[in-house]
Amino acid sequence: MRAAVMRNHQLFVEEVEEPKPGPGQVLVETLACGICGSDLHFLKHAGRPGGMGEGLFDPDLDVIMGHEFSARVVELGGDVSTLEIGDVVVSIPVLATADGMGSIGLSDQYPGAYAEKMLLTAMICQKVPDGLDPRHAALTEPMAVGLHAVNVSTIAKGETAIVHGCGPIGLAIISALSLAGIEPIVAADFSRVRRKLGVELGAHEVVDPNDEPTVAAWRRVAPNQRPVIFEAVGVPGMIDQAMKEAPPAGRVIVAGVCMEPDTITPIVGIFNQLTIQFVLGYTPEEFNATLASIAAGDIDVAKLITAEVGLDEVPQAFEMLAKPDEQVKVIVTPNARSRGERPASAS
Numbered sequence: 001m002r003a004a005v006m007r008n009h010q011l012f013v014e015e016v017e018e019p020k021p022g023p024g025q026v027l028v029e030t031l032a033c034g035i036c037g038s039d040l041h042f043l044k045h046a047g048r049p050g051g052m053g054e055g056l057f058d059p060d061l062d063v064i065m066g067h068e069f070s071a072r073v074v075e076l077g078g079d080v081s082t083l084e085i086g087d088v089v090v091s092i093p094v095l096a097t098a099d100g101m102g103s104i105g106l107s108d109q110y111p112g113a114y115a116e117k118m119l120l121t122a123m124i125c126q127k128v129p130d131g132l133d134p135r136h137a138a139l140t141e142p143m144a145v146g147l148h149a150v151n152v153s154t155i156a157k158g159e160t161a162i163v164h165g166c167g168p169i170g171l172a173i174i175s176a177l178s179l180a181g182i183e184p185i186v187a188a189d190f191s192r193v194r195r196k197l198g199v200e201l202g203a204h205e206v207v208d209p210n211d212e213p214t215v216a217a218w219r220r221v222a223p224n225q226r227p228v229i230f231e232a233v234g235v236p237g238m239i240d241q242a243m244k245e246a247p248p249a250g251r252v253i254v255a256g257v258c259m260e261p262d263t264i265t266p267i268v269g270i271f272n273q274l275t276i277q278f279v280l281g282y283t284p285e286e287f288n289a290t291l292a293s294i295a296a297g298d299i300d301v302a303k304l305i306t307a308e309v310g311l312d313e314v315p316q317a318f319e320m321l322a323k324p325d326e327q328v329k330v331i332v333t334p335n336a337r338s339r340g341e342r343p344a345s346a347s
Helices: 037-045 140-153 168-179 192-200 214-221 238-245 266-272 284-296 311-320
Strands: 002-007 010-015 025-034 068-076 088-091 094-097 100-103 117-121 125-127 160-164 185-188 205-207 227-231 251-254 275-278 305-309 329-332
Touching: 002 311, 010 311, 025 094, 037 311, 068 117, 068 140, 088 117, 094 117, 125 284, 140 168, 140 227, 140 251, 140 284, 160 168, 160 214, 160 238, 168 185, 168 192, 185 214, 192 205, 205 214, 227 238, 238 251, 238 266, 305 311, 311 329
Parallel strands: 160 185, 160 227, 185 205, 227 251, 251 275, 305 329
Antiparallel strands: 002 010, 025 068, 025 117, 025 329, 068 088, 088 125, 094 100
């Protein structure tokens, strides 16, 4: 089978060995997989000193990324009774093996969905509701990250929200805040395209930081409400900036995936007695609830998809996403016969 392989911080599309499902596993063909911002960071920084995975995996081994996906079951391993061949599924990206659990798509041991086929754990797969476009179902994973960040923040009506970054995770946070009835939501991004999507997904005020600092926009539209600050950019300096913007006893929720060393000014947090909360992933309940919300039309993930590519175009897609004025979420469809073909809907 074919896959996009990460090697020496570069991507190569080539033939790899097709995996075989073990007990409790299923072999699936990938229908759609989103390219995540953490994939971009991982390609650049993984295994390097101070970067993600330092000392945790061998940077000389190949990695097949891709952890936000939908897929169709093509083969059942032993002891699988919850799924049938042909089922369209999504899953939390972890794989259970005889050696334990591992993270799909962000390790050298558990290949992800930038491939024609991959392995999943049957018991944690969720069937995609009939009629839901697999490309939209694939965005369950990143949208669940936003829901989890909002839930962990314990933000309540009467508070407002500042969201730094309108990339996929920032947009997921905005969507979750909007569904929770939080207002106003003030967001910021340098990209005109992403600012527009921020408004469409529920932000009440979206600014270009070059024109107006986010905290100034908050003071302009909600001076009498306490802000909870969500950092969804993931580059050095953003946590420190959010800390300096936070009110006394304020809360900063860090959802951006920064894989480089960073620096903060502790005295800022000390003087203001800030709470800095780092968030990761989501619970199974949040994942399932997000899939249901997408299927019900409560979350319009179609707006996020700005391009669709086949496997051969994955390296170029990573370069495309370095231009945020043009792209937000690129979807990879490894088994489409042509770039323009859409995966069949779940039915």
